[in-house]
Amino acid sequence: MLHDLFHWMQNEWGVEHTVYGRSFSQALLESLNAWGLLEGTHLLMLMLFFGTILMVDLRLLGVAFKEQPVSVISNKILKLTVFSMVVVMVTGVVLFFSKPEEYWHNIWFRTKLVLLAVAIINVAVFHKLVQKNQAEWDSAPKPPSKARISAIISIASWVAVIGCGRLIAYNWFECGKPQPAWVNSAQGCAISSKGAMDMDAVTGTAAGVDLPPETPAETPPAEAPAAEAPATQPEAK
């Protein structure tokens, strides 16, 4: 269902409106500057985003800015966090639009979305539950364990999102390559345009086991041209 939508977006949407009959997605991907500017903006803004998040998390862990109440640190930088998050999300969605079908079947992209959900849920839990009695520990050099756990989950999940974002660009696990069945299934290769190729089917062995030695060279055809006949003496009559 989503595959069909993304396939249509990537290959068909807009072909009649663009030069050279490309889809809107292909036109964006092949544009001279737009894609690069988008990716650059995505990257720069996520640095600002993660930088501000890290400042608050380090304060929650009781590692940095201990002499300042948590609320002072977070109130000062919250606007920057929200602004950079909005820009990262918007540029991310537009980047996705440039190759929706490929990204949709990319294991790093899928993992990134799952981790993004984990990170966002952690923010929600922090605001709803952890911050409920913030007044009691706001000025404590070392906030309570629930605040510190939340900070650790936050740092770990955002670092993992950034790592997966970086890895999207590599085609190590591209659909259509021989690879373990769980990789094919995790990224939905069977319904992608490139198809799924199971490593077991290719090698005849369990995934992860060394490839068998090369198949022996083909045996020469049975009716190979005879080697030069040896010179024979004419029979004496």
Ligand code: HEM
């Ligand atoms: C705070 C949230 C996000 C973070 C931390 C993040 C992180 C990253 C990173 C580190 C890169 C690699 C940049 C580079 O190497 O130049 C990247 C690229 C990308 N991101 Fe995000 N991203 C976020 C949100 C999103 C969202 C919401 C989407 C789309 C739904 C998205 C889609 C993409 C795409 C399509 C690429 C380009 C991959 C490529 O072909 O190189 N990102 N992201």
